Amino acid sequence: MPYHNRYSFVREVRTYLYTTNRMVRKGIVQIMQSMYRINQRQFQCPIELSIHTISGKWKMTIICRLLEGKKRYGEIKKEISGIQHKVLAEQLRELEEAGILLRQEYPAIPPKVEYELTDLGKGMKPLMDFLEQWGRQFEVGTEQKSL
Template sequence: MIYTILMETKEGRITFQGKEYHCPVEFFIDVLSGKWKLLIIRELMEGTKRFSELHKAIPGITQKMLTKQLRELERAGIIKRKVYPQVPPKVEYSLTDTGKELKRVFDAIQEWGVKYLKCE
């Protein structure tokens, strides 16, 4: 896994994995943006899952896109991938401690969604 420390530059910008951000919100959006990442994290909030379980749980996502999104989340330190040395290969995905910290964010999103949908 690749973990990189956030570093503040002289101009008050933050650098993560070689990319500069002007504020933490910009960083959050970059790491978690897209149609699928939040849904993947939502599934992993329930616990460790294999690739096939994630694929079945997220309708409409292709295997290629799921692989891409999982790799990006792993590089960002949000999820971890555990490979078991067996035939056929067994791979499991789970949230890192950093990923688990997103629970409060997901709870707030859930609360907002419930409130908003009741207003319609």
């Protein structure tokens, strides 16, 4: 509908907003808000869900190691210095529950367990590349110690 001047347009927008606001307050119209869910937990924002899924001191490091390919538990533990057995097992379990990685157990003695990223986990590669690039701006020069 063409407007004769900007005041008629502004008047129509105000009328629409006023009417909509009254309808929302009376419960006639509900504003739909998107919800996001992972592991029976709901989030209002996809960024909040993402941060919750990968938060944890070692999760990003684990994902980086698994981007290289399948790894056994012992290999992951050796590559991440300073991580405790309990914490590694817990972080791996949480990533598995979130669908980021896949745990493959083989019937052998001693038990053989391999971890690899799922397609969902592999989809994090561009994010990891971006974070690596961003973090490199804070690199400090390595110092040579003289004997």
